Amino acid sequence: MNGRRLALMQILDSRKKYTARELAERFGVSLRTIQRDLDYLQSIGMPLYTEVGAGGGYRALPNRLMPPLQLNQSEALGLFMLLRLLEVIPDFPYGEIRSHLADHYYGSLPPDTKEQIDRIGDHLAFIHRGAEIPAPYTTLILKAAMEKRQLSFDYSTSGGMKITQAFPLGLYYEQGFWYVPAWRGERTLLYRADRMHNACKLDATLPELPTLKAWMKQEDLRERVQVSLAFTPFGARLAQSDPDFEGMADDRWEGRIPLQELPFFARKLLRFGPEARVLQPPTLRSLVAGLFCQAAEQYASDEDDKP
Template sequence: MNERRLTMMRIIDSRKKFTARELAERFNVSVRTIQRDLDYLQQIGFPLYSEQGAHGGYRALENRILPPLQLTRSEALGLFLMLEILEKVPDFPFDAIRSHLAVQYYGSLPSDVQTNIDQMRSHISIRMIQLYEPAPWTTEILEAAITKQQIRIAYRSANGEKEHNLYPFGIYFENGYWYMPARNEDKVLLFRVDRIQNVERTGPVDLEVPSLAEWGQTPDNRETAEVLLRFSSFGARLAKDDPIFHTVTDDHWSGQVPLEEFPFTARKLIRFGPDVQVLSPPRLRDAVLQLLRDSIDQYKE
């Protein structure tokens, strides 16, 4: 294959659409020559198709085969280690890539690198919290978020199943669950993806919908109160593993907590039992006390 055709493959792969005349001007050859080049590329299997009409042209297929990875030995070992980690994340978006990449790329490696990978697998174990229920809609939600398209979901909550029309910002994985923040009219709601029963794209696109990263940088304007906690030495050790209280210092933790999250915070504190004490505010302390009373009452005859 000549240099012009190799360069054409790179141009085609990097652009959404182009015309034969644009390529002819780029390489200073005739349109006829470019068309022969394009016919050759199609014959050897390059994923290319043409669109007719005044605004037509050539376009590379969306699910085209991308160039192979060129990795060093250390990079290949690192790649397979990342795949081992991804295998522990249930319902990972575009899930087929894990097994496909592992099998296909592994088979293309030199035997000594394959041996290194096999040895590595026998010397490492990665354990992560697993989802309690499947979350099969991660790919559909992520694709809708990328295109900023509205979706309709059937969501199972404590009050039963309900439908919502939403614009998802994206998804994130935390403490064994996938979560989806989304705009519902003028509100932002947070959904557990494993509680979603169905996802349907409803059509409307809103380019003003923020990405997950943009939403994460938005200031939280909810009313908050400063919470002060005192842990026992053992409780402080437990708190170090908690995503909220891990910043405990000298057996104390303080931070601003939205008032509407007090019920959730109280339930988290109950898990520490006698190894944590709410010093302030009284409203949160009362919420914890009420939960303790309710727990005791259920054992009374």
């Protein structure tokens, strides 16, 4: 595609309407030449809408082809690696063709760049070890958040399935799961997208609903307690892979945890076994000790286990 046709595609992509004469004058070419350019853009899949008569002209329709990227080789290699990385994130929004997108992009590259990609592929891999639990409504959730629309969905809880209606602020991906902060009633609750079923958008809107970005910047005003932990050297290495223990120094970690999250935090510490010890607060130490006692009881000798 020559530079004029690329510029023409970008101009039409602005969603404004132009007559063929306006476009011809803008590029300093004849009407016949600009018409050939428009015919070419339509032939490669750019959907153009034509209005005839006074006030008519050309404009691009939704779902049109986007202008091609102008990348150097390093940028092209980086983009291809990024596409491959996105393939390992389950249920990525608007990901209907992501399994084929990298292959389509690869096919459009020049031979020397393809050769570079093939060589990189021998030395680079992206491995996702998160739970493969389907979260098929990520695109719908994102659309509802952008439109500030209410969602209705069945939500899987420990007590069974519950019909829920809430306004999603957006969604974010963390440690293998998609999370959905959503306004329900008088507060924002956090849902797991993989636990949402039969989701659909409702007509109700909430114009004052904050964005996910604004929500994440809000100060957490929940009551907190100071937590101090001591790890063994091995436990410290295990904890380094967990973002909740960021800022560890000398095999010790300190932080402030919301009071209502202490039971969840206790279960999180359970996986470290004897490699972690709660120094403060006593409440958390008791919670962890209780969980260890429950675990030990499951393995205690029982008359039914005797031959």
